[in-house]
Amino acid sequence: MSHFGRSGPPDIKDTYSLLVLNITFRTTADDLFPLFDKYGKVVDIFIPRDRRTGESRGFAFVRYKYAEEAQRAVEKLDGRTVDGRDIMVQFAKYGPNAEPIKKGRIVEAFSRSRGRSRSRSPRPRHRDDYKDRDHRRRSRSRSRSRSRGRYERDRYSTRQRDHPRHSSRSRSRSRSLSRSQSRSRSMSPGEYKGRGGGKFGERRNRSRSIDSASPARRSPSPERSLSPRKSPGENSPEKGDGDRSPVRSVSPKLQKADSRSPSPHSSDQHE
DNA sequence: GTTGAGCGTT
DSSP states (O other): OOOOSBTBOOOOSSOEEEEEESOOTTOOHHHHHHHHHTTSOEEEEEOOBOSSSOOBOSOEEEEESSHHHHHHHHHHHTTOEETTEEOEEEEOSBOTTSOBOBTTBOOOTTHHHHOSSOOSOOOOSOHHHHHHHHHHHHHHHHSOOSHHHHHHHHHHTTSOOOOOOOSOHHHHHHHHHHHHHHTOOOOOTTHHHHOOSOSSOOOOOOOOGGGGGOTTTSOSOHHHHSOTTSOSGGGOHHHHHHHTSSTTOOOHHHHHHSSSOOOTTTTOOOO
């Protein structure tokens, strides 16, 4: 009962999910728990966080056991100032399965099978609200969104763009291998028990190793951000493979004569 | 140390 969302969704068959927006990036489930629990029975609280940084995205999901309590929490906590910022509490429109929620209540996956329009009120909100929301959303699209923009890119970039071409695995394999090796992640499973104090047990991974996945994103010092276990010279697997190429005999004087001397590290041509 | 529209995890 102390840790929520540690092993995925506990039980969301008859729970009402509330979406808490406009919360600070430092607000945690433990901070929202007492607030929401005071107005009703909170089943679980989940705060989405970034995959790379692991920081909160600025919104949380609070699941209530009863809709009345959830509704009350929405009216009470909606617009409340938390951590110096006014939060917005509203019923979640979409479920964890990317499926629409009926009246804020999360329905099971098989529910949609037999759930043929049992309710003719898919929008608990007023028409004005919907229009307003659309308008605001459109306006937001024009403006640059930083937090969300980067996340969208990342979430869609989860798929590895490996080209399974079995043409010549002799050379092509070098690239794939290099990527795989770069995926070195040092995650200790014992970290789960090491944490004490967090009731909800937020999965806040402080691992900065993920930065290696995208060094050209937010690395003011790429040199330092580089994996310490890997040498910059070996960072050019392609060159290393090329070294094995038969075309390796190059006269030293020729190199000098050539202005574009192929340096082992500077030869990092764009892929 | 940062940002601020929106909809989620093992």
